[in-house]
Amino acid sequence: MTDSTVRIGITELPAAVRQFVTALDTRDTTAVTGILTPQATVTDEGRTHTGIPSITAWMADAASEFTYTTTPVAAERTGTHEFTLTQHLEGDFPGGSVDLDYRFTLEGTLISSLVIAP
Template sequence: MTAQPIHPADLPGIVTRYLRAHAARDTPTAIGAFTPDATVTDDGRTYEGRAAVERWLDREASEYTYTTELTAAERSDAEHCTVTNHLEGDFPGGVVDLRYRFALRDGLIQRLDIAP
């Protein structure tokens, strides 16, 4: 199925909860959005399992300071959606648009791939 643009308010609640917690650097709430066997791929690195994802979240929260603005949302089906965020901060390059591709299972995030 082809992804269709949606209003951000129509994103699955768990995705919205994760995005808000991640932006607020609230690791306990963010990690609660993931399945125990979740996988995150970010910046060419893959983190498998909730403990590894939690370490990634903690590192992300402390490594750079940046702002995030949600600029687009799409949904392929009930279990797959993509969010595009515009980031500006003190990371290399200072500005980037990233696509957050979510795969859900049992109402939680089972996989998250982050890439330009």
């Protein structure tokens, strides 16, 4: 944790972050259109997806590749508009389980950036 990092409860994350995570968990690509900026980016597995069409395609692809469950582990406010959600994933992907940080940046009430990494 940095000096500006503050642990928060999962329910204290901004609504857009909670809605995006729910959309990922339920594989609901249409749910993200109202919670992303038009030029939002998602970086996952070293690849960056820019814009809502690219992000929804990434979501559909990720949903078809593996079956997994997620469990929220921790949440932090890491800056004025930055939040990190740590999730534990278990599934049929290589290794079977992993903890991932979902680092969100908001622009107003919308998500402008998400970086997913261990």
